Amino acid sequence: MMITAGIAGASVVPSTGTAPEATASGSPATGISLTGHRNVMAHQTVKFRGRVTPGGNRKVIVRVAGHKLRTHTRADGTYRVRWHAAGSGTYRARAKVADTTVRSHGMTVYAFRAAEASYYGPGLYGGGLACGGTLSPSKLGVANKTLPCGSKVTLRYHGKTVTVPVIDRGPYAGNREYDLTAATKAKLGFPSTGTVLTTR
Secondary structure, eight states: OHHHHHHTTTTBBEEEEEEEEOOOOOEEEEEEEEEBEEEETTSSSEEEEEESSSSSEEEEEEEEEEEEEEEEEETTSSEEEEOOOOSSSSEEEEEETTTSSOBBBOOOEEEEEEEEEEEOTTTTOBBBOSSSOOOOOOOOOOOOOOSSOOOOOEETTTTEEEEEEEOOOOOSTTTTEEEEEHHHHHHHHSEEEEEEEOOO
């Protein structure tokens, strides 16, 4: 419950763009904005909203995760649309005024799931990593048993977020999915073991 509440309170980031293109409403649309929560839990509904300028009744398409979400603006140009995050992952979203080239800037939505994690480092510094290189106190990354080396993983813990690569294999104890390096642990303020949110 606490994890979900922390995600729901994440910041909303606006995205805007402009292009000189006419619309079916009779007056040219000069821009469209797109906002929404960047950090959500997987399987939750994400609410996008924005505004087309100038106002009027226009058709809007929001593209996200291969889907086209269609809606109409209100008289003041504002619109809202919902999308269901079917699973964890990193998704790009962008809005467009239908039948025009007027588009917003893209925004990234991170959909997280919970995973058990631990950290490693002390006593192993200077040792080789399964994905190449050596472990050091400043090394950012995680160990995972199955994700390809170099895969980017976005982790979140108590409002702090970091994106790091898979650099090693493990952990091999308990039901833990990730081993965080000491530097990754410090960035997140993560304890020795616990539950972290991950996009992978």
